[in-house]
Structure formats: structure tokens, C-alpha cells
Amino acid sequence: MATSATAVENGGEEVSGVEIQLEQVSKRYPGQQHPAVENFSMVVPAGKIVIFVGPSGCGKTTTMRMINRLIEPTSGKITIGGKDALSLNPDQLRRTIGYAIQQAGLFPHFTVGQNIAVVPGLLGWTKQKISSRVDEMMDLVGLDPAQFRDRYPRQLSGGQQQRVGVARALAADPPVLLMDEPFGAVDPITRGNLQDELLRLQTDLKKTIVFVTHDFSEAVKLGDKIAVLGDRSTILQYDTPDAILANPANDTVAGFVGAGASLKQLTLLRVRDIDYSDEGLITVTKGDSPADVRKRLTDARKTYGLVLDNRRRPLSWVHVRDLAAAGSLEAVARPIGDSVSTQSTLQDALEAILTEGGRAVVTGPRGEYVGGVDIETVMDTVRQLRAEHGDDA
Structure with a gap:
């Protein structure tokens, strides 16, 4: 993918995101005794x-929406990349900030391609540039343009809709991406896959992302930093996931961490950190003859x-006993129940392994097969963590 025009050097690393500063930002609604957000200050x-996590009604979504002025602050200052966000035209500001929400929020009467093209179109891009960008973004989020470009949202699964939502949010290459519980409405397996996809994209894109969730495990998995928020968006603790797990600032934060903090360390480790070699696993291609595959097995x-x-x-599994009379591999294929990527956490891997009966398939940056991980490898890591941190599970 082309480097954004907003790319900057940050600590020796080129990033396309920009710093966000919120200074004493408050939001008061008429007729309410207390502000929804009070004197919120943070550097993103x-x-x-950066993940905002906290109970329902604490003000985390209101705080995030003030960044792109979907909600206007009552007072305070917000700067994005050094520019005063409150002095800009709101519509122009929003076109430079990606926004992804729960259930994708796609326009139902637009095709996938048209949905992704919305902001580039508003920015006056040429049709050729928009078309090329749509294909690029669809490929980036793992959707084949030839297969999905002309479909409508109703023809997609929940996970596919969320991928389109992320592609649309990133289409104009904004430096900032705001995400409001974007994966909250899909099943747990799809949710894990979408989280992995976001981490994969972020490895390449290096955007500044503010992500709202009520799920602390999701916060630990995705966040470089986590802000645990209380009433009126009071910052109870703002730190790295491992620091919060190791030393919760108070009892309220400890309540979010919950029991078994040492096992939550599995969420800090990725599959890429352990051995996922494909030793002992036989791979075949879908065009191979059943007889040849049976002989190999x-x-x-x-x-x-x-x-x-x-x-x-x-694509699938095949069992040796089903191959003797099979006309094709597809005829006897068994679905893969769950898989993980190199970006997945060891907690994800453990869940996938249990689903798959002892070993999970591991995929790389573009969904390609790179190996497998088994229960013993993960349990060895668990035992090591428990030895280091003590058994508080």
C-alpha cells in the first residue's frame, strides 16, 4: 500500500497516524445536573x-465522538496533528478521520464498492483513482473485489460487513481512525478474526486509532495503551496492557482485570512469539486427486x-478413510472450525485448539497457511507464566 502523505517519523519509525491531544475537554447537556464528560485530558x-474501556454510560463513546465533532465539546481544546480541530469545518474534519461503528453502518442501497468509495468521492477523487482504491482496500481486508464489489450489504455475513466498514473508514487514507465497538455484534470466532485483521492492518498502516469497547480482554489484545474510564470519563488508569494487568491502580480497575490475571498474560503474547512450525501436517491443494492424497497420508x-x-x-480438512471412493477432495471436505493468524493471541490459539481437537491452523498476513500450533506448546507457555507470576487463577 502506498505511504500516506501524512506519514511522519516517530521514534525512528515511519507512521501515517498523527498525535491527538485532548485538554480539559467537557460535554454538558442542557437540563443535566452533571456533565457527561468532565475535564478530560489525554495524549494519544x-x-x-488507544483503547477506551469502561462501563456503559461512563462517557467513553461521547469522548471519542468529540474528536471528530459528531458531538460538539462544551469546553476544552482538541488538536489533531497539531491543528485545532474545533476551528475546522466539521465536515472537512470528518473526511480526514476514519470512523467505524458496530454493525458496520453501511448504506444498504449502495454496493460494497460504492460504500467504500463514499469519502474519496466527496473529496473529488477521479473515477479511475477511486476504482483502484476500492479494489486495493477490498484486497487489504481480505475480500475479493471480483466476488464482492457489486454485492449489497444484505448479501454479506456480519463479519464481511464489518470488513467493508473498516475498508470504507480507511479508503481516503486518514491519519486517524475512530472505532466504536466495531466488532461487538458478531459471533466470538468472527470477532477474534476481525481483531486479528485489525492488528495485521495496523502493522502495515500505523494509523492513530481510538477504539471504544466494554470488553477488557479485547482492550488487552488490541491496545498499545488502555484508558480505563469511570463516571464522566474520569481516567482511572492510562497505561500499557501489561502494566495494568500487573498493577491495577485501584479496586475499580482491578474489577475490570478480574481473576486470573496471570492467564490474561496469554492475551499479551502472540502466536508469532511461539513455535508454529508445520512439522507433521500434510498439506494438499484442492486440485489434487483423492488417490494421490490418500497415498501421501x-x-x-x-x-x-x-x-x-x-x-x-x-480451505478444509480431508480424512484418509473418506478418500478411497471419493471423486474429488471437495466431495469429502470437512470444514475448518476455527483457525488463528500469527497476530492472534495465545488465548485465541487455546480456544481454537480446543475447538479443533488439539491443533489449530495458523495463517499469515494474507491468510496463507504458515503452520500449526498444538495444545502442548500453549500449555508450556501457561506453565511458564504461572511459574513467573504465581497462580492467581
Whole structure:
């Protein structure tokens, strides 16, 4: 992907995000005794993911929406990349800030391609540039443009809709991305996959992301820093995930962390940090003959083979006993229940392994097969963490 025009050097690392500063920002609604947000001050570092986590009604979404002025602050100052956000035209400001919400918020009468093209169109991009950008963004979030570009939102799964929502938010290459519980309405497996996708994208894009959630596990997985908020967006603790897990600032923060903090350390470790070699796993391509695959499995004394497509992405499992009379691999394919990426946490890996019966498939940056991880590898890590931190589970 092309580097954003807003790319800057930050600590020796090129990022396309910019710093956000909120100074004594408050929001008061008429007729309310107390402000919804009171004297909120924070620096969001350029190119990092900062998570707002807290109970419902604490003001976290209101605080985030004041950044792009979907909600106008009553008082205070907000700067984005050194520019006073409150002095800019609100519509122009929002076109430079990506925004992704729960259930995607797609225009139902627009196709996928038209949804992604909305902001570039408002910015006056040429049709050719917009078309190229739409294809680029769809490929970036793992949706084949030829297959999905002309579909309507109702023809997509919940997870696919959320991917389109993220693609639309990033289409104009904004330095800042605001995300309001974007994965809260999908099933747990899809949610984990979308979280992995966001982390993969962020590795490449280095945007400044403010992400609202009520799920502390999601905050630990995604955040470079976490802001635990109380009533009126009072900052109870603003620190890295590992620091908050190790030393909650008070009893309220400790309540968010919950029991088993040492096991939550699994959320800080990624699959890429452990051995996910493919030793012992037989991979085949979807065009292979069942007889050839059966012979390979039999010679290797293996029960299952993993079927890959022509881009080496996992498709399905095949069992050796089903291959003798099969006309094709597709005819006897068994679905992959759950998989993980190198960006997934060890907690995700453990859940996938239990779902898959002892071993989970691992995919790389573009969904390609790179190996597998088994229960023993994860449990060795758990035992090591418990030895280091004590068993508080």
C-alpha cells in the first residue's frame, strides 16, 4: 500500500497516524445536573492503538465522538496533528478521520464498492483513482473485489460487513481512525478474526486509532495503551496492557482485570512469539486427486490432510478413510472450525485448539497457511507464566 502523505517519523519509525491531544475537554447537556464528560485530558500517541474501556454510560463513546465533532465539546481544546480541530469545518474534519461503528453502518442501497468509495468521492477523487482504491482496500481486508464489489450489504455475513466498514473508514487514507465497538455484534470466532485483521492492518498502516469497547480482554489484545474510564470519563488508569494487568491502580480497575490475571498474560503474547512450525501436517491443494492424497497420508501415517487453495489459504480438512471412493477432495471436505493468524493471541490459539481437537491452523498476513500450533506448546507457555507470576487463577 502506498505511504500516506501524512506519514511522519516517530521514534525512528515511519507512521501515517498523527498525535491527538485532548485538554480539559467537557460535554454538558442542557437540563443535566452533571456533565457527561468532565475535564478530560489525554495524549494519544501517533501511530498507536488507544483503547477506551469502561462501563456503559461512563462517557467513553461521547469522548471519542468529540474528536471528530459528531458531538460538539462544551469546553476544552482538541488538536489533531497539531491543528485545532474545533476551528475546522466539521465536515472537512470528518473526511480526514476514519470512523467505524458496530454493525458496520453501511448504506444498504449502495454496493460494497460504492460504500467504500463514499469519502474519496466527496473529496473529488477521479473515477479511475477511486476504482483502484476500492479494489486495493477490498484486497487489504481480505475480500475479493471480483466476488464482492457489486454485492449489497444484505448479501454479506456480519463479519464481511464489518470488513467493508473498516475498508470504507480507511479508503481516503486518514491519519486517524475512530472505532466504536466495531466488532461487538458478531459471533466470538468472527470477532477474534476481525481483531486479528485489525492488528495485521495496523502493522502495515500505523494509523492513530481510538477504539471504544466494554470488553477488557479485547482492550488487552488490541491496545498499545488502555484508558480505563469511570463516571464522566474520569481516567482511572492510562497505561500499557501489561502494566495494568500487573498493577491495577485501584479496586475499580482491578474489577475490570478480574481473576486470573496471570492467564490474561496469554492475551499479551502472540502466536508469532511461539513455535508454529508445520512439522507433521500434510498439506494438499484442492486440485489434487483423492488417490494421490490418500497415498501421501497413508505413507506418512497421518489421518488428516489440510486442503489449500491456489493462494495457499486453508480451505478444509480431508480424512484418509473418506478418500478411497471419493471423486474429488471437495466431495469429502470437512470444514475448518476455527483457525488463528500469527497476530492472534495465545488465548485465541487455546480456544481454537480446543475447538479443533488439539491443533489449530495458523495463517499469515494474507491468510496463507504458515503452520500449526498444538495444545502442548500453549500449555508450556501457561506453565511458564504461572511459574513467573504465581497462580492467581
